[in-house]
Amino acid sequence: MPRGFRGGEKHARAIESLIARDGDCCWYCRGQFVPGKRTRTIDHVIPLAAGGRSRLDNLRLACTRCNHAKGALTGEAYAVSRGLAIRQRLVAKEQRRILGAVLPKTAYHHPRIEWFGEGRWACRSCHVSSLAGRWSPATVPCQPPSRWLPLTAWVRVDT
Numbered sequence: 001m002p003r004g005f006r007g008g009e010k011h012a013r014a015i016e017s018l019i020a021r022d023g024d025c026c027w028y029c030r031g032q033f034v035p036g037k038r039t040r041t042i043d044h045v046i047p048l049a050a051g052g053r054s055r056l057d058n059l060r061l062a063c064t065r066c067n068h069a070k071g072a073l074t075g076e077a078y079a080v081s082r083g084l085a086i087r088q089r090l091v092a093k094e095q096r097r098i099l100g101a102v103l104p105k106t107a108y109h110h111p112r113i114e115w116f117g118e119g120r121w122a123c124r125s126c127h128v129s130s131l132a133g134r135w136s137p138a139t140v141p142c143q144p145p146s147r148w149l150p151l152t153a154w155v156r157v158d159t
């Protein structure tokens with residue numbers, strides 16, 4: 001627990017206020033807090049060591065990794081750092097993948113996919129959709145079964 005937040009109740013109230021103000025994600029990398037994956041910490045924009053206060057206007061929610069990476073920097077210095085820019089890209093990609101909106105390179109490509117939010121999708125070409133219990137379009141080929149095999153597999157010429 002950071003200095004200035006020894007009272008558990010005060011700590012919980014501060015977190016509540018910060019979530020209401022900034023959303024339930026890391027202020028720096030924008031990663032959402034997920035139990036066991038990304039943990040909330042309270043970050044001091046101006047570190048306590050540099051005279052920062054434990055007041056709401058000097059506080060932000062940060063994931064443990066950002067809080068650690070920030071170190072003794074002020075929040076403003078870390079916010080424009082190259083390390084954070086790289087991390088933001090990784091986190092954004094990871095979050096899109098969680099939502100099922102990014103297909104890995106090996107994915108079967110559905111050219112006419114529609115997203116309905118919360119991971120629900122349907123492909124207008126092959127009519128496969130998340131209704132069939134498919135979690136991600138990356139796990140099903142787009143074309144109808146008769147077209148999965150290359151044409152040469154169907155034309156067998158016996159000589």
Ligand SMILES: [Zn+2]
Nearest residue numbers: 026029063066
């Ligand atoms: Zn973060």
Ligand SMILES: [Zn+2]
Nearest residue numbers: 110123126142
């Ligand atoms: Zn398709």
